[in-house]
Amino acid sequence: MNEAARRLVPIAKDQAEAQYREAPNNLEAEQALLGAILVNNDAFYRVSDFLKPVHLNEPLHRKIFEVAGDIIRMGKTANPVTIKTFLKADEKVGDMTVAQYLARLASEAVSIINAEDYGRAIYDLALRRSLITIGEDMVNIAYDAPLDMPPQSQIEDAERRLFELAETGRYDGGFQSFNDAVALAIDMAGQAFERDGSLSGISTGIHSLDARMGGLQRSDLIVLAGRPGMGKTSLATNIAYNIAASYEGEVQADGSMKAKNGGVVGFYSLEMSSEQLATRIISEQTEVSSSKIRRGDISEHDFEKLVACSQHMQKVPLYIDQTGGISIAQLSARARRLKRQRGLDCLVVDYIQLMTGSGKSSDNRVQEITQITTGLKALGKELNVPIIALSQLSRQVESREDKRPQLSDLRESGSIEQDADVVLFVFREEYYVKNMEPRDEFDPKYEEWKMQFEKVKGTADVIIAKQRHGPTGTVKLAFQAEFTRFTDLADPSFTQYEH
Template sequence: MNDAVRKLANPGRDDQGLHHREAPSNIEAEQALLGAILVNNDAYYRVSDFLKPGHFQEPLHRRIFELAGDTIRMGKIATTITLKTHLPSDGKVGDLTIPQYLARLAAEAVTIINAEDYGRAIYDLALRRSLITIGEDMVNIAYDAPLDMPPQAQIEDAERRLFELAETGRYDGGFQSFNDAVAQAIDMAGAAFERDGNLSGISTGIHSLDSKMGGLQRSDLIVLAGRPGMGKTSLATNIAWNIAHSYEAEVQPDGSFKAKNGGVVGFYSLEMSSEQLATRVMSEQTEVSSSKIRRGDISEADFEKLVGFSQEMQKVPLYIDQTGGISIAQLAARARRLKRQRGLDVLVVDYVQLMTGSGKSNENRVQEITQITTGLKALGKELNVPIIALSQLSRAVESREDKRPQLSDLRESGSIEQDADVVLFVFREEYYVKNMEPRDEFDPKYDEWRMQFEKVKGTADVIIAKQRHGPTGTVKLAFQSEFTRFTDLADPSFTQYEH
């Protein structure tokens, strides 16, 4: 028997003897849930937090669920009568017209008690269909791989799609209704109302900075830049510790955890080892100089402080990755994994210029930095977390008389400035004034220098050079150089001004 005859004789089987499989769905569960909603609109609220129209397999059922949701959210009652005017009256479902089909759904409705179970069944089947689609795409692309898509790129794409499916129950992206966007904005305002300090974003732990920025906003790319010695890593570690230390979790209806205050922080330390970073954080928080910690030049009281802090540190959700020269794709993959396994609310990258792009050898450095910043911006949106990316400034600052940084000082600046939602510069005038100290203390200019030094000693400026959601300006902070710690100034009248 040849292949063609065998296939004709067994039309439901393929070469391996496997039956043709249809995508999993449960039309009866969809009908039962819609019937329950039409009879009692409270059933909609049992499922609306996780079930979306796209989760229904039958297109008509998607439309009915969407119409019912829109009607209920407007404060009206969704019934067979109110919905049928929005559906084509001449459409057919088997022998029934659509109005008759709606009436049949309502007549055979299950009780509201079962609504959530049916909703979960529909949701789970939709996830399985999405998994099948992703799996089929993976197989098909692997068989017929385009020349411009290496296997690593396919892995990253599949991982991204699976992550989106795991996080949101959908991976297709696409348009979102304005109603949903408004609901999210209202939820954000409500969360800000309940959060410490009434901030719309995550508090940095530095009040004068929060009052200018409203905290760190989700999905924002915040570039923190400065010349070496200005303290950009110190400010980043201060903020990271403050956020992780104030983490307070809240249980969600689906059993998952969400940050009520503070958050889980992922810190990519491309320059320093995790041990160096931990020493720095210990110094900042215990007020024991990091040079003393490294040399072991500490008293018994200092040692007790360090031990006490190390015990506290074990409970704090601050995770450090010290891989040097990491690519944007690797960073994205690890960040997704961290979010799935431990949660993630803020990501810190120290610093952009130590990262690599896709690895194409024909790209120049400016193109590579563009790829990195675009990738970071996309990652922030995908994970819905703020990303603090540290960046170096060009040497042009040093050749100017006024050493205050400007946007044009960002190295390979075009894409960094363009992709960033916020650009912060750390500037310590003390650093430059200290280097101008006259060698002879009897020099007539020595008193003038000392007065100037006393004026700027122990202070730092955080210059908000760009901010999409708020004003630019300067925030003046206190800086304790021996502990590399930034804090609010004691005199609040001196903390900030706008320009």
């Protein structure tokens, strides 16, 4: 054997020994936990809020944990005798039958005190196995480098999978049993019963709108559209601040915070700077005109109100991102990061047409908008938060005699109408009537115009043109232009209903 061959032999041997690495698992911890559950069923409830059958490494242990859980939830006793009928009797575990193995688990059981510790150890090992799988996939895809998956989209995919793993303890998605879906639906109804106003969704702070929509539903894409000057940014800002200002957190069993009322809001302001947005909110809260704030044309009393308001606003969980022309991929990544670091209950995007798609710059703007709305819908489902996305309407509204927007006015923008769960239009007739003012106040038509203007002055219509969960219709609100504020009308009879 020559020198080169002699040098290679020990390296090859070391590599062969190191090549096989068993995925992290702890069979003894799984056995100890299952034994504790079989001896005292209360042990199951110590771990059931975070541990699922999929987290156990041994397939038989998964089955035992799943069957025991089903029996205990039905209010029956899970022990080696009641469980064995649901398992394959002829299956062997080494030199034992399944029935003997169950009896052995119970006889060697540890005390219930240790159950949660064993459960945590099993859960942590399951997370490590999932991390290894994601890491291996990242390496393999990076080596193979398929043409249809540029590095940027691989980073986004890895980030999405890691976020899912961090949030739920598993990233594979896939099918969910109908039992789990029913349990989630019942939980949602219970939360609505306990929440202020008994809403299934997050309250917008505008009662007449909540009455029609049941609040903002989690994972919904809510498109808020209107022509320039209608006040769609004002309405979005009002809702965002109302949600953040009424935030009440509740500590969960795992130590994390969950919104009991209100919520943490992320606001992507692609059109206005964060200072402009803050000025609007301060104006709305203090009833000091935003134009006066900008010019410094304020009294000492007004200034004291501004200072008091700003001190309160500093505690409000409203986070603003003012990046112009942000892509759907960047927006998703930042939203995931915000949810991990601060929590997230609602997202606002102002507005869709100022965003860019994830792919290469395309001449086909309709296709790009489709990519953006599809991405927003997927993000809402992934983060389980409502997303309010603002949208401009086509100019064809202006050419019609009736200026009230319709769903067809969105069609130029691809799939906005299709992807949205709710479509809201903001319409202020006051805006159009004001522009029709006769130049001469002695004109015979002037009195007629004045009567019409007084009728619509200070009001706005929010048209619910599409709603997956409820009826469409029109909600009439009060609008104070100088403070850019939408509120409920003093007279509730103004609310119109259509079914």
